[in-house]
Amino acid sequence: MKIELSEEAQHWQAVAREYADDYLQAHEVEAELNEGELPAEISKRNKYRALELGFTEIDVPKEHGGRELSMECQAAIWEQLGRTTNALSWCFPEPQEWMFDACTEQQLEQYVLPMMRGEKKDCYAITESGPGSDVSGLDATAVKDGNDYVLNGEKWYVTSANLADFFWFQAHIPDEDDDALFLVDQGTAGIEITATPKFSHSYAAHHPTYLFTDVRVSAAQRVGRPGDGMAYTHSWFRHERLMIGARSCGAAARLIEDAMEFANNRIVDGLPLSEKQLIQVMLADSATELYASRLMTFAAARACDQGEDPKALHSRCSMVKLYVSEMANRVADRAVQIFGGRGYMRENVAERFFRELRVDRIWEGTSEIQRLIIARSLLKRGLDKM
Ligand SMILES: Cc1cc2nc3c(=O)[nH]c(=O)nc-3n(C[C@H](O)[C@H](O)[C@H](O)COP(=O)(O)OP(=O)(O)OC[C@H]3O[C@@H](n4cnc5c(N)ncnc54)[C@H](O)[C@@H]3O)c2cc1C
Incomplete structure (x- = not known):
């Protein structure tokens, strides 16, 4: 599904896609059947490849040796990493830009920069x-x-x-x-x-x-300094909520593709399942909702890049988290249905995502809390300023 992305974002999208497909996806079932654990040499290989690709540097300012990628590029990366289950993409530390504002030089040296080098988590x-x-x-x-x-x-x-x-x-x-x-x-x-x-x-x-x-x-x-209060925690929430949106888009895309492939090959009543209109409805609704989700996720990422007012951005990231995480849950539910009994097996991607995506409606603020943030912003600022 094509949406407009900068050339740089398309580059990072391709890099992350290759990594997700070649390094991570092949190990999902093995991880699922082993409480999420992979053999040490595989985990190490995945981490070092992520370091080589520069994934630990994407949100680090250039003056500290990072790549300082735009949020659009970062969302493009996390969208592709969202295509894998069992959190296999969590194999590298993630220093974030707000840390460089919040931390002293000594804290950066002791904690944050070692994360960038893959030495601390x-x-x-x-x-x-x-x-x-x-x-x-x-x-x-x-x-x-x-x-x-x-x-x-x-x-x-x-x-x-x-x-x-x-x-x-x-x-x-x-x-x-x-x-x-x-x-x-x-x-x-x-x-x-x-x-x-x-x-x-x-x-x-x-x-x-x-x-x-x-x-x-x-x-x-x-x-931070006295008076900073929860400001940095809110920065972390904004970042994570946006990236939950990105990862949920990747998960939904993978589910649609895999369910579609199954439906093309599964013969029912002498015809591929994909020719049944009730199945087509599920695929069409999923693709349409994914399109809307990708547009809003990348629009919010670009708003970050353009330096939008943090308060407006806060509710925008909440909207992304709310809508896109719920969209991915709907897509996972439909994918399980399309796979039928196979979709209830733990070796099936739809079954794993059906369980895994549920928490995206809970952590980093539940769907209800996102709605409260959005409603407060709407009532305070009005629709035009959201
Ligand atoms: C797997 C997992 C990993 C997590 N990782 C971390 C982590 O690394 N660090 C961390 O600090 N936290 C973490 N969390 C915590 C997570 O952020 C919280 O679970 C989440 O914010 C909800 O808080 P709660 O579980 O206490 O639910 P509660 O606050 O008890 O909410 C229960 C229900 O009430 C609703 N509710 C609450 N308040 C209102 C309201 N005012 N109006 C309407 N409805 C409301 C909620 O939406 C929810 O449906 C994690 C949670 C999970 C499940």
Whole structure:
């Protein structure tokens, strides 16, 4: 499906497509049947190829040795990586542009630039059992004590923590009545895993629960300046919501292609399944919704590149996350239906995506929370300024 993309974005699209098809896709079933794990040599090969291709550098400013790609190019890459299941594309760290604004030189040297070189991996500890969707009311605290902060709190669903070297830990600072992120090394005294729940998908990246009890970090580990509050967490949300849109487009495209191929080859009543109009309806609705999704995802990416006001951008990224993640779930449901009983087998791409895409309607803010953000923006700014 063609939509207008810059030449540079088309280049990155082709690079990422080849990587997704040649390096990742072939290992999906193996990963699915092995709790998401691949043999160490395959994981290593995939990571090093991603490093060679420059995927860890795409959102890093040029002055720090990065490629500083436009969001349009980044969305083109993540769209293609979204074509694979089992989170196999999460095999490289992802330093993001906001980190270079938020972090001190020392923090960049110690944490962010090693991510770009593939030497360190991060994870985000924000959600709690009480304040889940409402991240403004965190119970975790950071209390200043001399040159240190003492962190306390329980964090749920800390994705990739089993593979990560450090946390971005969000806490409330009672003295300032404000929130901030802290960089905390794995293994710091007082950090404990209290649960590693199983989830619907089969990923090598787990989502454990962590208890932080009197974890002492130096004041130099605090990210940003007093008063920054949740600003950087919101930057991260915007970025992720847009890229969830991109990945969901890739997933939907793969599902449509694979379901169509099956429908062309499956003979029912002496004819290919694809000649049945009820099947064609499902394919046509899926392709139409994908077209709309791709247009809005790349339009939002270009709005980022053009420096649109962050508040307007925030609701635009929410619209992308809401519409495109829900679109991909509908497409996965139809794909399972087209495959019939085969679509219920774990070796089938539709079955895996049917489970995996469900979480895109939950994490980085549920569909309901995206609707609240969009409605607030609409009521405050009006349609013309959205
Ligand atoms: C697999 C997985 C990985 C995750 N990874 C991370 C991670 O790495 N780091 C991290 O910090 N978090 C992570 N999360 C947490 C995720 O962001 C939260 O689950 C999500 O924001 C929802 O919060 P909650 O689960 O507490 O749901 P709740 O807030 O309890 O919401 C329950 C339901 O109520 C609805 N709801 C809540 N408030 C309102 C409202 N005001 N109006 C209408 N409806 C409302 C929600 O939409 C939802 O349907 C992860 C979650 C999952 C499942």
